[in-house]
Amino acid sequence: MKVEQLFDVKDNVVAITGAASGIGLAIAEVLAANQARLVLFDIDKASLAAASDRLTQTGVEVFARAADVRDRRALRQAFDEAVAHYGVLDTVFANAGIGAGPGFVGLEGARYPGGALEAITDNHWDDVIAVNLSGVFATIQAAVRHMKSRRMGRIIVTTSIASSRNQAWIGTPYMPAKAGAAHLVRQAALELAEFNITVNAIAPGAFATNIGGGRLKSAEVAATMSRNIPQRRVADPQDVQGLALLLASRASNFITGAEIPIDGGASLGRGS
Template identity: 55%
Template sequence: MSDMFSVKGYGAIITGGASGIGLAFAEALAEGGARVAILDLDSNSLNLQVNRLSAKGFDVRGRELDVTNRKEIDQAFAHIAAEFGKVDVVFANAGIDPGIGFSNPDGTRSQEGAIENYEDERWDRNIDVNLNGVFATIRAAARHMKGSGGGSIVVTTSVAAYLNEGMVGAAYMAAKAGAAHLARNAALELAHFNIRVNAIAPGFIVTNIGGGWLKQPQIQKSIGDMIPIGRIGSADDLKGLALFLASQASSYITGAQIPIDGGGSLGMRRT
């Protein structure tokens, strides 16, 4: 069983890997013996985390990258593939804040998030990072995996990909739904080449997204009381699923979108 879940010696690339969920992915694979390349736009966090993980003896390196720059993505993948010899696992994880939706937390209507007031720049930026960035990452991964016997691509979507939520910005929900369907279509196309494509759909997870509002104890308790499992999630809760989808333990799974939300998408409990 340990061999089935092993990623030892794998070459892994993680976008948006310097914090939050992406960092949890990087830690899980590095601790499992993979060679990990973290790509992130935040150079300060990138250097901090690469140095921290390297000091623990893990094989980790970093590269500053904007996933909206497709030329940068192609160059980064080419460089890392040459360094590793092959790319076995890619996490298309980079994403940005969903922004406010048409509803405020107190149930009142938000004029800023209303569809008739939605700003073009806000829409375009969200689609560019959360959807176009995923496309560019999957494309780059496929180019390298096709010639090396296959691999595993994992896309970070969200429960917002299939649930309606008034407090979440429309662009984010559209982008995540698009990324989920893109992952399924890529899975169908690339299965012939032994490339698996799956998605992880987190629910409420404590990260820096949204200005880190989920880090507030009162918010955590309020939301946690409604989640069936009884608490809000942490990035560490995603490590097991990440390792499963990266390893041969999931060799017969492709095109799946797996929610990891404490049961929240089943329905919120009442307390």
């Protein structure tokens, strides 16, 4: 099969949460460049409107709605409206996520008391779990109702290499939230395989996005981080596009329950 057919997503209806920035926006851009029809969800209305306008100008169809993945009822309604608009839903990227602030060690290597277990507030814990774990469940649940009856669908969750590798400089609530999301991906893959719905995860390493106040965009932070990445750089959001296209297209027909790191080798260790 030719590459154009194997990776063809033309006219596919693809929903993305957290679509207004960073990794979600880069996913929207590659799908737009390949003529998918887009459903963009984000909590940030202004950035969503800007992303939607820009993508619409490239000639693709865009359905954008402000949606908070913590609000299950509203999210279900937003998915229902998108499906009422297009008639179908082929693919969903459960990508929305937030950082959990600094961990118990700062990037410079010193202990950081603000990130210690006893300093984590109830609100902070609840919020990270609500967006990064419960929000993924809510997104999968809202989407799957529209996929099962057609016996086809693709669900792609943005986890993190933190789902399986603890990192002292990342806020502790992030770890179980992403590990939970990764395990949910495997369970959902098991349940949905006979409905011809695949469920996979993209596990990014360090990407220069707006997460955590955009600290990975700082040249100084990126240089420090890069020392622990075998490819010796932080990723650009566009680095996710090939994997996103693979997982959204028929090229990945028989891949399900996989969590694929995209991290310049960081999950292997430091390298030299």
